[in-house]
Amino acid sequence: MNPAASIVVPTRGGAKRLPVLLRALSLQDTDDFEVVVVVDGDIDGTARLLDSWSDRLPLRTIVFPENLGRSAALNAGADLASGEILIRSDDDLEPGFGFVRGHIAHHSHATGPIGVVGLTTNHYPDTPFARAYGRAADRRFIRDALRLPEHSTWRLWAANVSVSKIIHRNLGGYDSRYRRYGWEDVDFGYRLHAAGVRVVVAPDLMAIHHGASTTTAVRTVRALHSGSARETFVGIHGTQALPEPSAGGGAWGLIVGAGARFATTRTLRAYGAAVDTIAPFVPIKLAEKLIALGVESAGLAGAQRPERASEDF
Incomplete structure (x- = not known):
């Protein structure tokens, strides 16, 4: 008999992160599920780690011979899954018992798909970033997410989501054109919304x-x-799907716009290191x-x- 749900976990370099997730899944208050982990190119012995968990969880594993991207991993996991409900979980989550x-x-309780x-x-170590920005930004994000009208909730599709396998198949899964950092999830949420599926x-x-x-x-x-x-998202769906980002108005907008002109991977690393160095010694609002x-x-x-950040993930 097939389980009610399959938890699909894409991972790359996740050998140190996965034990927290796997332990949490082993403590669930139901056993009506399986776990499908897709290793997107094994660079750190993740496959060996998963083998050590095979007697503690209903666990199945796919190992790609090379990095094919998160969309490919999610789709491979969905194809192998036997559950009616597909739960996506990123490899750095720690879910609760329920x-x-x-x-x-x-x-089960929904009146339609x-x-x-x-x-x-987010769980942060006690860093200058967490104290001055991370924890407060996290609280604001959750507050604003809970206030979003239903026609905008598709934007929240991310690391902890679920959909029926039928809907996943009908949408064609995650789009493999997304090889940069993120947005394959936002794209999937947008296509759910466009297909008339409520995102709750x-x-x-x-x-x-x-x-x-x-x-x-x-x-x-x-x-x-x-x-x-x-x-990539705008190239597929056009700017009507999501407004163009801007620096905004006023003095802050001018400063952000000026900063954007100089923002590269190299300059941001240097800027970030400098800010984290001085943050403990300046007023927290300034930090x-x-x-x-x-x-x-x-x-x-x-x-x-976008050419300033063209690496694949």
């Missing part, structure tokens, strides 16, 4: 995110890459502004000059 049961319940978004809350935010499915953005340098460089990946300047300038630079 994670699987909750995702299944939202689909839906996509379900469980939000994530479920506060009860919050998961802890043990992410890599723990310093200003890492966060700004990721903002640059995310802004760059937006080019927050300096970090926000880097993040917003980087995102705008990526969107306006």
Whole structure:
């Protein structure tokens, strides 16, 4: 008998991250699920780690011989999955005991086909970035996400989501054209919305995110890459799907726009390191502004000059 749900986990270089997720999944309050982990090119012994968990979880593994991208990994996992509900979980999440049961319940109780978004809350070490910016930005994101009108919730499709296997197949899965950092998830959410599938935010499915953005340098460089990946989305769906980013008005907008002109991977790493060095010694509001300047300038630079961040992921 097939399980109710399949948890699809794409991973690359996840040998140190995965044990937290796998431990959380082994403690779920239901056993009506399987875990499908897709290793997108094994660069750190992830396959060996997964073998050591095979007697503790209903675990199946796919190992790509090389890096094919997150979309390819998600689609391969969905193709192998035997559950009716596909739950996407990134490899750096720590879900609660009712994670699987909750995702299944939202689909079972819905009056029609839906996509379900469980939000994530970041777990930060005690860094200057976390104290001055990260934790407050996290709280604002969750607050704003819970207030989004339903016609905009598709933008939240990300690391902790679920959809029926039938809908996933009908949409053609995740788009393999997304090889930069992110946006394959936003694209999938947009196509759900365009197909008339309601995207429901479920506060009860919050998961802890043990992410890599723990310093200003890492966060700004990721903002640059995310802004760059937006080019693929606009090339497919046009600017009518999502407004063009801008620096905004006023003095702050001018400063962000000026920062975007100079934002590259090299300059952002240097800027981030400098900000994290001085952040403990300046008023926290000033530190927050300096970090926000880097993040917003980087995102705008990526969107306006996507060639500055062209690496594949």
